[in-house]
Amino acid sequence: MATALIILAAGQGTRMNSDLPKVLHRIAGAPLLAHAMMSGAGLSPERTVIVAGHGAEAVTRAAREWDGAVEVVIQERQEGTGHAVQQALPALEGFEGRVIVLYGDTPLIRPETLQQMLDAPSDVVVLGFEAADPGRYGRLVVHLGQLYRIIEYKDATDEERRITLCNSGVLCTEFSTLKRLVQALRNDNVAGEYYLTDIIGAARAEGLTAEVVTCPEAETLGVNSRADLAAAEAAMQARLRAEVMENGVTLSAPDTVFLSHDTVIGRDTIVGPHVVFGTGTTVESEAEILPYCHLEGCHISRGARVGPFARLRPGAELAEDVHVGNFVEVKNTILDEGVKVGHLTYLGDAHVGEHTNIGAGTITCNYDGVMKHRTEIGARAFIGSDTMLVAPVSVGAGAMTASGSVITEDVPENALALGRARQQNKPGFAAKLFDLLKAKKASRQKET
Known part of the structure; x- marks a missing residue:
């Protein structure tokens, strides 16, 4: 089955305190964005779409240095991850296959992990991890192997906050499913943003299946500082x-x-x-x-x-x-x-x-x-x-x-x-020169 990638790379990264777009900071000699692209490239994707925003010109140039065939779309206003994916949809029009949504500031996800997501049988697949300290991560609510919803920390009950299975943000689904669910997203929340995580609840409401593929927590490390x-x-x-x-x-x-x-x-x-x-x-x-x-x-x-x-x-x-x-x-x-x-x-x-x-x-x-x-x-x-x-x-x-x-x-x-000047020795000249230099030094010290 054909595969496409959407890589979200529009954020400014204010905590980096840098003029350089966050996704262009380097580890192991390559930009963060390139690491995400290389992970996805292991799947031999038919299409790759980068969603750029802050520093779009530099991000576009860097992305095309790594893959000249990549398509870059611009998210003029950053209105959430769901809104970012919406910007990528026209670039994938006519595509038939599965789409993986990645993040340009998450450089450590392995190609093998992404392949596991492609191989999973459910209609929507989310990458999760067991967090040592769940903190403010979104929680994955799972029952009998099925993912029912993703709940943000601020909206979670005390019982839900005790869940340690957390959301990485990476997901995989058919393009037609992604397009339908993302276009139906609403921004009626405090932040006024379109959350990609809301598509899980929408998918379940349609009777679609959803599941979680897990990976070590270290793979999901996002770079914000x-x-x-x-x-x-x-x-x-x-x-x-x-x-x-x-x-x-x-x-x-x-x-x-x-x-x-x-x-x-x-x-x-x-x-x-x-x-x-x-x-x-x-x-x-x-x-x-x-x-x-x-x-x-x-x-x-x-x-x-x-x-x-x-x-x-x-x-x-x-x-x-x-x-x-x-x-x-x-x-x-x-x-x-x-x-x-x-x-x-x-x-x-x-x-x-x-x-x-x-x-x-x-x-x-x-x-x-x-x-x-x-x-x-x-x-x-x-x-x-x-x-x-x-x-x-x-x-x-x-x-x-x-x-x-x-x-x-x-x-x-x-x-x-031989390309050097002929050596000349002047007997006694070194001693005379040293005496002259010492006398000059003594004279200067008296003047000061």
């Missing part, structure tokens, strides 16, 4: 860490490793403490990432060793058995098999051939103030410590640069390049 955002980040990180360890990755200090939603790490890789994986990072099997590394937009091949204190930026490509050591930064650079970059080096916009050794303090001077330029280093070359490679420049295979050289011209294969 910076504290909620931090809690969602923590929950997502715990989930991602558990997944990579289950897939055969060693995290020596899991709580200190931060992953992105799209991080891929191969089995038998070891990740040390305090490593941050930005978006777009892939690490193949049997690599080792030592402590205090920051990796983003890079690819690390089998058997490579990175760190400690290394930074790999977008476009860094490390082949098998490459070693990138402490305080090395690599950006938009390909390191072929067996390259060694031990320490204190910056390689940007470069290609380094296999089994080349890059000495400490080497820098590819890739930026002239206007444009970026590339450096090409051949296989089995030796770059001496403190070499400045002023791009565009190439160093041939098997060539060597002398320590402290500034290389401004291409170096042929197997050649030795």
